[in-house]
Amino acid sequence: MASPADAADERITLRVAGREHRDWTSYRIESHLITPADAWRVTLGIPADRIPATVRPWAAMEACLGQDVVLTGRIDRIEREVAKGQHALTLSGRDGAAVLVDCSAPIFTRRKVTLTEVVDLAVRPLGVSKIRVDVVSAREKVEIEPGMTAWDALGQACEANGCWAWFEPDGTLVVGGPDYAAVPVVTLVMRLDGQGNNVLSLAVTEDVSGRYSEVTVLGQSHGTETADGQHNIQHRETDPDVPGYRPRILVAGDCDGAAEAKRRAQKALMDSRLEGLTLTALVRGHRVTGQGESGKPWTPGQRVRLVSEPHGLDATYFLMGRTFLGGRDKGGVTELTLKEDGVWLPELAKTGGKGTRKNKA
Template identity: 45%
Template sequence: MLMLSDQRKDHIVSLLIAGHVQQQWMEYDIDSDLLTPADAWQMSIALPTSKDGQALSFKTVLKEGEKIKVQIGGETVLSGRLDACQHEVVKGSHRFTINGRDDAAALLDCSAPVFVQRQSTMQEIVAKIVRPLGITKVVIHAEKTTKFEKVNVDPGDSAWDTLVHAAEAAGLWPWFEPDGTLVIGGPDYSTPPVDTLALRWNGRSNTLIRLSENRSISGRFSEVTVLGQTHGTETETGKNSLRGVAKDSQVNWYRPKIVTDHEVDNSAVAQSRARKLLMDSRLTGYTLEAELYGHRTQAGTLWKPGQRIRVISEPHGIDGVFFLMGRRFVLNRNDGPKTLLTLKEDAVWTLDALPHKRKHRKGKNGALGQILDIAKPSWQQ
């Protein structure tokens, strides 16, 4: 069992920037969400109102674009860059407020290289998109990936949108790990829950401060149809009337959605696309929002998107396993460290990446979880 001093140490938030480590904060907000393109962070520090050597030292390293790492108890939870800095001095107050995003920010802000490529694997397309922006570590976390008949990137398309489009065509999704590794894949729903969160009438063994259940039919559909066609190539004739249909039995009246996708290569891709769009609509229809003290599970593990959590709430009539889609580590002047969790239905999001098996075979286009070390372009070496 951890002693109190160890518990406090496990919750210390450190910012590492240009050889400087800062750990004393008035406020912080460190976000991570699998559906958000770039995880954001913001921190505020109060400084002495008189001249102070340490304060001046911290000020000198706060330069926009500087690489940073955010750690909690020595474990890295985010890698990225400093976006903006506000230095405010008013009567009786002197503070810095800084914010930034993880390494996905470059993909979100910048345009993708313009190219047309045929008969390409996922690995080749990803490398073409992210390599010019200095991203060199990529993991394809899927049993198999799609081989693209043709990929066409137009001027002005963002690198993130291009990457998402390629990933979704294979039933996958991109996100960044805390160490800066780009992952293309999906969750493993065979992993056991990392913790149990409880809210009981008698208050005994409660671990939650707040639990909010949100349900809505808006954005949900009884069926999703994807229509597509492909142009002929040197090796294949064109295909017309490509069609994929997915139905949601939980929506018991007719609410159809038809989507046209001109880059669907075959009926299997159309079916996979329809299934994903239907599951995405289910994601919008149900959310649990939980708030609790500290930043770790009862076993001492930091909360992280992708975990599975059992939730028991007698007031809500809930007892089941949910998927952790997003989490926020927060601190303000009135409360101690807290964590805000966004939970979704289990086994709904990105189903085609990993089948529900504990053992996975080697994929057609590469090993499961294979790390691709993409060399930097010559101008960055």
């Protein structure tokens, strides 16, 4: 970990084929737990004869903050714009999930598979080798159709097993969930008198359009050689915090029973709650400053205490996403996307979340 540091530690560096590139006119580096294929983009002015041959589409890259790797992926696109007196170069790409989002799973027949089998059959063949599974049990099977993208196959298997997948900064694919037992890394403060403020701006958005007062799952299961099929499977979950009567009915054509219907209804209700509140904070620099994990880069999955007098808030929130923004003569800032704590994948979090079990899938 770099020390919380001087300006050199705050520079964003792109490592490609052993060479380092920095001093960008502008840069944007995203990371979000739910959105696959975190994107990055850097721009600089450069003489026409100074572009290394190693900088090309599909080249592997690392984005670093000082000595800390904050994103590992590949270059997708190179744009060169030449005008009188200037030559601009823009590089952009995504993290390791990009190939899974872009490409079909190399599965040629329809089949039912477990999460582990999806990893082996759809993920590893596309070149993803660093994988960690942080779930105790992943036995639910899903049906994979030929032509389905590898990410859709992985996402479907994760949904069925109550977990999710994302890429860590070092390029490791993690299948797991949040750690709501982690200590908040810092307290963000916005007071009316300005004393102790460390937030440049804070936007709080409450949105009822995706909220539901009740979710009902109607399901059925197919018969097998050893058991009869089940019909009229039903379970309803309610959210008393939603104003008005806002029902949603979900039909599950392949539901294993009442317990599965309950899990699906609970997840759908919590997903709607997750969408109902978003806090967007802008802070200086790209590292946590203050107590706790001071000096570490902002990373999705961290927990943050937020105290805002104008908004009447004093609570702990979950860092769902962050974006590094900056460039030459601009000074770096970080946009933090915060969500209600304990709402995303609460079922998995109850068993310990990240770190419960670390297996190689």
